[in-house]
Amino acid sequence: MLEVARDCIGALLVHEGPEGTVSGRIVEAEAYRGPEDRAAHSFGGRRTPRTEVMFGTPGHAYVFFVYGMHWHVNLVTGAPGQPQAVLLRAVEPLQGVELMARRRRMDARRRELTNGPGKLCQAFGIDRALYGADLCQPPLYLAPPPPGSPAPRVATSPRIGVDYAGEWRERPWRFFDADSPYVLRARRRS
DNA sequence: TGAATGATTTACT
DNA sequence: GTAAATCATTCAA
Numbered sequence: 749m750l751e752v753a754r755d756c757i758g759a760l761l762v763h764e765g766p767e768g769t770v771s772g773r774i775v776e777a778e779a780y781r782g783p784e785d786r787a788a789h790s791f792g793g794r795r796t797p798r799t800e801v802m803f804g805t806p807g808h809a810y811v812f813f814v815y816g817m818h819w820h821v822n823l824v825t826g827a828p829g830q831p832q833a834v835l836l837r838a839v840e841p842l843q844g845v846e847l848m849a850r851r852r853r854m855d856a857r858r859r860e861l862t863n864g865p866g867k868l869c870q871a872f873g874i875d876r877a878l879y880g881a882d883l884c885q886p887p888l889y890l891a892p893p894p895p896g897s898p899a900p901r902v903a904t905s906p907r908i909g910v911d912y913a914g915e916w917r918e919r920p921w922r923f924f925d926a927d928s929p930y931v932l933r934a935r936r937r938s
Numbered sequence: 939t940g941a942a943t944g945a946t947t948t949a950c951t
Numbered sequence: 952g953t954a955a956a957t958c959a960t961t962c963a964a
Contacts, residue, residue: 812959817958822945
């Protein structure tokens with residue numbers, strides 16, 4: 749599953765919605781390991797209407813809502829019964845930048861357009877309607893990087909926003925393209 | 939039925 | 952740097 753998270757970096761995310769098609773290059777993702785991972789929603793094997801899709805077959809979208817105003821998208825990776833997922837945190841906009849900017853109500857050139865999980869979902873128009881969607885076909889799917897594109901320099905770091913996860917917090921399960929300006933605060937070493 | 943809380947973002951001091 | 956916004960989901964009763 750960690751391999752899947754790493755391989756996501758550089759791949760394309762495409763959403764063909766009623767308002768148009770948007771796509772972007774994935775530059776940041778985090779792995780959530782399942783029942784043993786305190787930071788995961790499926791910690792302890794909790795199987796609820798919300799986490800249900802993670803227990804199913806891989807390749808589907810786990811979409812959920814947090815903080816009363818933000819959606820997140822995950823790629824379900826574990827085999828059936830293995831509730832693992834990869835959270836997509838940031839992309840570089842490619843197609844449909846104007847549509848993203850309209851949805852986000854900001855200038856299309858700003859990095860803030862898609863450099864966070866909630867921002868990405870807003871820009872892509874991802875919401876509850878895409879819960880459990882098959883990520884191998886439209887309207888929402890992943891595509892391999894375009895041929896000839898340079899392999900990204902993938903770096904790792906601890907995950908973000910999961911301080912409550914105790915020992916699991918420090919696991920370097922966040923993967924990102926070290927050269928992308930769309931990755932939030934690529935932390936400098938001291 | 940009701941209360942607590944969060945895989946965040948944004949605005950403000 | 953700190954805090955508010957804001958509600959689906961979850962857990963307790």
